[in-house]
Amino acid sequence: MRHVTISEIARQLGISTASASYALNGRPGVSETTRKRVLDLAARLDWRPSSSARALSRSRSDTIGMVLKRDPDLLGSEPYYMSLLRGVEDVLSEAGQGLLLRMVGAARGADIAVYRRWAAERRVDGVIVLDLAVDDPRPELLHELGMPFVLHGIRLDPETGEQVVEDLVTDARIIVDHMAELGHRRIVYITGPLFLAHEVRRRRAVAAEAARHGIDVIFAECDYTSAGAERLMRERAAGWPQFTGVVSSNDVMALGVVTALRDLKADRFALVSWDDSLLCNVCVPGITALARHPEVQGRRSARLLLQVLDGRELLPEPPIPSSLVIRDTSVAAAFCGPLGVAAPVGADATE
């Protein structure tokens, strides 16, 4: 299986490789007759440029990288990442770019080494950065390395022209509005780890929205795991006697909340998960959840990165509206006992 190269094409047509290259890349410098002959032969021989040769001469690898930095177990249980990857990959492959994937543990600095290496080896043209932390060193590092990047979830707002973070404020509004409509006055918000920038932002947004409604919120930090959320509820639910509803920052923790509250005999409680997935759907009771659109978000991030790589100005992007999927845990405050205490038996949810 000898490989067909551009010089093979040139040889067969009796022209120089330069002409062949111009023809194949749609650049001026060859007659239309020659161009056609080259393209025809290339198609017939099923010629494709060697990725490494092209990468070497163009200083472009046609590959973008993503580092997934999370606990392996968490990665597996959250469908979010797979959908995200799917969206990213879809846009990239359409643009003829490859996706280089790296998964590292949560150990500090593990991802940094990968970025350094990729930069030194010129292995990727750019990266999509996920899960930005508070005081995240990565933007500065990547800037220093001269590695183009986009922060997933950040876009230019078409109206203000400013960088905005995700559609996070809108998301918070949808969730808190829903709780308010159901009549809840006191809610608990279980956040993910607060070293993550978006968790801090979500907390702030929820606080603001709740204030608008005159709703009391207690914030409790957790670790995105089901077991963690379950433990948290068991240990602390009794201390929140006036609180009737829970918001969970992801679907996996929401499951833990359900388990804990079921055991505490609080069989009627309101719960909203800030992430939808099959998990929320199959849980009994079904968990009301905010369906974000990781695949669409992934497409957007990939598109933005391609713009950056083309040296184009970042174009404004419309928000990606999340939608609330109402399920069993949308229980009105009237039927909702305080957390950790059994609700009146026979009271039905107004679904």
Next chain:
Amino acid sequence: MRHVTISEIARQLGISTASASYALNGRPGVSETTRKRVLDLAARLDWRPSSSARALSRSRSDTIGMVLKRDPDLLGSEPYYMSLLRGVEDVLSEAGQGLLLRMVGAARGADIAVYRRWAAERRVDGVIVLDLAVDDPRPELLHELGMPFVLHGIRLDPETGEQVVEDLVTDARIIVDHMAELGHRRIVYITGPLFLAHEVRRRRAVAAEAARHGIDVIFAECDYTSAGAERLMRERAAGWPQFTGVVSSNDVMALGVVTALRDLKADRFALVSWDDSLLCNVCVPGITALARHPEVQGRRSARLLLQVLDGRELLPEPPIPSSLVIRDTSVAAAFCGPLGVAAPVGADATE
């Protein structure tokens, strides 16, 4: 941010790039003194070989490819793939290899085009093939393309030295033994799509194991989705009056089975899923499941591929034993009503 190249190192030390290359690659041809000077300088300048230059001259991309070919929704809901990727990636990165990921829809031939392209562009050194179909064209294609590959889930048995498929026979035995122990004489096995080779093999293995125990099995083909399994149970459960247990070929379908049987008021039934995940754990009732180890399996496939790429003979690999996680749906036949009919109220599961 000018890049440090091998000729920069050579220039600074007043030697040729050839010597530098020999030194950096641990090959003979340079004195120990020179070698040390080169290595020291390289370390100080944080030199890394340009991946494309090295790929071009070595005809080795140091990248392996994986094509995930499944319905996007299915990919997201099954944690299996993420764990698998994690295992593969772990071994690859340890060996300094990159993982190029491509996701294509289930459309026929979509993956074929990707392999052809990767081969023509010499973009990857080899691929791991997932989800082998019956009469799968890929092995032949890859052979023809001269692209090294391994079939995920296939290994050389250390005892017989033969190619064996996964640990599928053992898996079937564990599951059927469990059903037999619980006293079930008639079970339903809901398979995944039967164009998949391993689904056909599983069916055969289950049939053989059941015959050993004198157990009757009905096979019903489904599509790996929860909704599909639910519909299947609703429509056909009544036709299996003597059957008391269900085996599902994956966790997502098991959820559909639970939903259907719950609605059919069959609140006591035996169910085993041929795949464990958070889903089985959070479901109510908890679903007994066979915990395979996708991450470990992924590590094995990656290791095997690296062996192939090194031109080494494939080494025999021990099986990766699955373990059965007993949960609520391990219900003894005595307490188990026929599918689709309410069981005696108050009967407890012997867990």
Next chain:
DNA sequence: GCCCTAAGCTAAACCGGTTAAGTATTATGC
């Protein structure tokens, strides 16, 4: 002292493309 070998190093080719610079050939302007 001479031949042979090995060690240590370098020049140059090569991997397969892209591209700047240069050279014929033809067309255009006046």
Next chain:
DNA sequence: GCATAATACTTAACCGGTTTAGCTTAGGGC
């Protein structure tokens, strides 16, 4: 008819490594 410009093409350098072949020099055997 001649200078000028545009067109079509080629030569050669380049991207950053690896590797073959060849050249010195020193050491060993006789």
